[in-house]
Amino acid sequence: MIGSGYVGLVSGACFADFGHVVTCVDNDEARIGDLEAGRMPIYEPGLQELVASNRAEGRLAFTKDLAAAVKNAEVVFIAVGTPTLEGSREADLHYVYAAAEEIAAAITSFTVVVNKSTVPVGTGDEVEKIIRARRPDAEFAVVSNPEFLREGAAIYDFKHPDRIIVGTDDPQAHVVMHEAYRPLYLNAAPFLFTARRTAELIKYAANAFLATKVAFINEIADICEKAGADVQDVARGMGLDNRIGRKFLNAGPGFGGSCFPKDTLALVHTARTLGAPTGIVEAVETGNRERKRRMAGKVLEACGGSVAGKTIAMLGLSFKQNTDDVRDAAAIDIARGLLAEGADLRVYDPQSMEKARPLIPGATFCPNAYDCAQGASALAIVTEWDAFRALDLERLKEALAEPVIVDLRNIYSPAEMRRRGFRYTSVGRP
Numbered sequence: 471m472i473g474s475g476y477v478g479l480v481s482g483a484c485f486a487d488f489g490h491v492v493t494c495v496d497n498d499e500a501r502i503g504d505l506e507a508g509r510m511p512i513y514e515p516g517l518q519e520l521v522a523s524n525r526a527e528g529r530l531a532f533t534k535d536l537a538a539a540v541k542n543a544e545v546v547f548i549a550v551g552t553p554t555l556e557g558s559r560e561a562d563l564h565y566v567y568a569a570a571e572e573i574a575a576a577i578t579s580f581t582v583v584v585n586k587s588t589v590p591v592g593t594g595d596e597v598e599k600i601i602r603a604r605r606p607d608a609e610f611a612v613v614s615n616p617e618f619l620r621e622g623a624a625i626y627d628f629k630h631p632d633r634i635i636v637g638t639d640d641p642q643a644h645v646v647m648h649e650a651y652r653p654l655y656l657n658a659a660p661f662l663f664t665a666r667r668t669a670e671l672i673k674y675a676a677n678a679f680l681a682t683k684v685a686f687i688n689e690i691a692d693i694c695e696k697a698g699a700d701v702q703d704v705a706r707g708m709g710l711d712n713r714i715g716r717k718f719l720n721a722g723p724g725f726g727g728s729c730f731p732k733d734t735l736a737l738v739h740t741a742r743t744l745g746a747p748t749g750i751v752e753a754v755e756t757g758n759r760e761r762k763r764r765m766a767g768k769v770l771e772a773c774g775g776s777v778a779g780k781t782i783a784m785l786g787l788s789f790k791q792n793t794d795d796v797r798d799a800a801a802i803d804i805a806r807g808l809l810a811e812g813a814d815l816r817v818y819d820p821q822s823m824e825k826a827r828p829l830i831p832g833a834t835f836c837p838n839a840y841d842c843a844q845g846a847s848a849l850a851i852v853t854e855w856d857a858f859r860a861l862d863l864e865r866l867k868e869a870l871a872e873p874v875i876v877d878l879r880n881i882y883s884p885a886e887m888r889r890r891g892f893r894y895t896s897v898g899r900p
C-alpha cells in the first residue's frame with residue numbers, strides 16, 4: 471500500500487484484517503515512526519484497534535522502503551494524495567507519478583498496480599506508460615479501483631461496500647482483484663468490472679452527484695427561509711420518492727472535507743479539457759464555496775448586524791462529525807469570517823482542535839462546550855457531533871450572555887428552543 475494516509479491506512483488495515491499480508495509504505499519517516507509506535511495520524515473510529523490487532527498477528531507492517539515492499543507483492547495499491555494544484559482546478563498528480571516510477575523500478579514478477587487515489591480519467595494510461603518506459607521487460611497490469619470510504623465510517627464502508635468498482639481489461643488482474651476482495655465477494659458485495667477509464671470516471675461522477683444533492687437541498691433551504699417553509703419536511707417529502715432517496719438531503723452550512731470540494735473542482739477541469747464542460751458541477755462547486763463564506767453572515771444577523779467586539783462561541787470545527795479533518799470545513803470559513811468582523815471568537819471541537827489551531831490563530835480554544843459558551847452573545851453549532859445533540863440547555867443558557875443560538879446543522883427543534891427561551895435560528899426552517 472503506497473501512501474499511509476487516510477485511504478491507504480484504512481484500506482491496508484482492512485485488507486490485513488481479511489487475512490492478507492500488507493505492508494503500508496510512506497515517505498514521511500515521522501509518520502512511519504508514529505504508526506510503529508501505535509499512534510494514528512488521523513482520528514478514525516476503530517482504526518487504532520484494527521491496526522494493533524493486525525500488527526500483532528503479523529499481517530500488517532509499516533515501512534519507508536517502497537522497493538522492499540513492492541518486490542514480492544502481488545498487488546500494489548497507489549493511495550497517495552491528489553490535492554488541488556495551487557492556483558488551479560487541476561488535481562496534482564505528481565505523487566502518483568513518482569510512486570509509479572518507484573514501483574516500476576522494484577517490480578520482479580507479474581504485479582497488479584492499482585490506482586486507489588482519486589485520479590482524473592486517463593491517469594491509469596499515464597501510469598502504465600511510466601512503468602512501461604522504465605521497465606519494458608516488466609509483467610504488470612494497471613487497474614483503477616476507486617474508494618468510496620466516508621471519513622468517520624471508513625472501516626464499516628470498506629467492509630460493507632455498496633459496490634466495488636474494478637477498472638481493467640486484463641484477465642489476470644481480474645483474478646487477482648477478485649482474490650484481494652475475496653471476503654467481500656463471499657458476502658455477495660456487488661462487483662462491477664469496467665474499462666479502466668470508466669472506473670476512473672465513476673468515482674468523480676458519484677462524488678459530484680452527491681455533492682450536487684447537498685448543494686441542491688441547500689438552495690432549497692434558502693428558498694424555504696424566504697417562503698416560510700421547512701426544508702426538513704421538504705427533504706422528507708422528496709426523499710420518500712424512491713427515485714430520489716432520503717440520503718444526502720440534509721441542509722447545512724455547505725459541504726467540505728477532502729473529497730467533494732476537490733473532486734468537483736477536478737471534474738470541472740477535466741470536463742473543460744475534454745471539451746465537454748459541465749455547467750451543473752461548476753455551479754455546485756462555486757455555489758458551495760460562496761455558501762460557506764456567507765454562513766458567518768447568519769451569525770451576524772442573529773447578533774443584530776454586527777459581531778464587532780462581541781464574544782461569539784462556535785461548536786464544531788471538523789467538516790462533519792466523527793472526524794478530526796478540517797480540510798475545506800465550513801467551520802473554518804465561518805470562524806475566519808467572524809474574526810474578520812471583529813468578533814472575540816471562542817471555539818470547541820471534540821477531536822479537531824489541534825488541526826484547526828494553525829488555521830484560525832485569532833480564536834480561543836476551549837476545553838468543552840459550556841466553557842466555550844461562557845459570556846458569548848451568540849453560540850453557533852457548525853458540526854453535528856453527537857455530543858452537541860443533547861447539550862444541557864439550561865446550563866448553556868446560564869453560560870451565554872445572550873440566549874442566541876445559530877444551529878447550522880438543524881439538530882434542535884425550533885419550537886422546543888423557543889419554549890426554552892432561546893432566540894434560535896437554523897437552516898431553511900421558519
Ligand code: UDX
Nearest residue numbers: 617618619620621718719720722725726727729789790
Ligand atoms: C465522501 C463520499 O461520501 C465518499 O464516498 C468518498 O469516497 C469520499 O468523499 P466524506 O468526504 O468522508 O466522503 O464525507 P461525506 O460524509 O460524504 O460528507 C461530505 C460533506 O457533505 C460534509 O461536509 C457533510 O457535512 C456534507 N453533507 C453531507 C451535508 O451537508 N448534507 C448531507 O446530507 C450530507
